[in-house]
Amino acid sequence: MGLKCGIVGLTNSGKTTMFNCISNTKAAVTDFAYSTNKSNIGVCAVPDERLAHINTFIKAEKLVYANLDLVDIPGLAKGANQGEGIGNGFLGDVRLCDALIHVLRCFDNPNLPYVEGSINPVRDIEIVDFELQVKDLEQVERKMAKVEKAAKVGDKTAKHDLEVLTKYKNHLESFQNVRTLTVTPEEHEVVSDMLLLTEKPMLYVCNVNDDDAVNGNAY
DSSP states (O other): OOEEEEEEOBTTSSHHHHHHHHSSOOOOOOSSTTOOSSOEEEEEEEOOHHHHHHHTTSOOSOOOOEEEEEEEOOOBOTTGGGTOTTTTTTHHHHHTOSEEEEEEEOOOOTTSOOTTSSOOHHHHHHHHHHHHHHHHHHHHHHHHHHHHHHHHTTOHHHHHHHHHHHHHHHHHHTTOOGGGOOOOHHHHHHHGGGOOGGGSOEEEEEEOOGGGTTTOOOO
């Protein structure tokens, strides 16, 4: 099974443009915020020169390079957990990804309005993190409610699970991502089936103007 990466970010940050650059699927790009409420699906080939080199020694009938599955998630907005923008109904797509690519807008363009009014990539990271943290916290609290009932009747496993879930809950309520929480393999087993959003590895991509691609800019 290949690796599946979700591309996330605020609307008009350049997510779909990056998706079109590296995937075999071309999605529509517009200057309008929230122009879609459906994720784009594509595949990115991952060529590896080492495989071709090995093939000079051990001939294969066909060279099959690795592929990366890409999911371009519709743009998030501050308050998405309360229905702002196009809401968070598409976060199920994020949950099914193995890792996330967060595209940050680091360019000025007066012809491309930005939902937050100004360019501030650090703020944008905090906004997206918060929206994902809220969903994780909701999920943890739902499981805690179920486990509490079993713990009250003396289920020792339930008591242990409740302690672990409380640890996760406190971490999320401190505006921290699950990936930064230190837990044992046994503790992680308690939440492994929940596919928590902020547990997924995150790669940040700074989207800049062509002129700034080499040396960067103030952002």
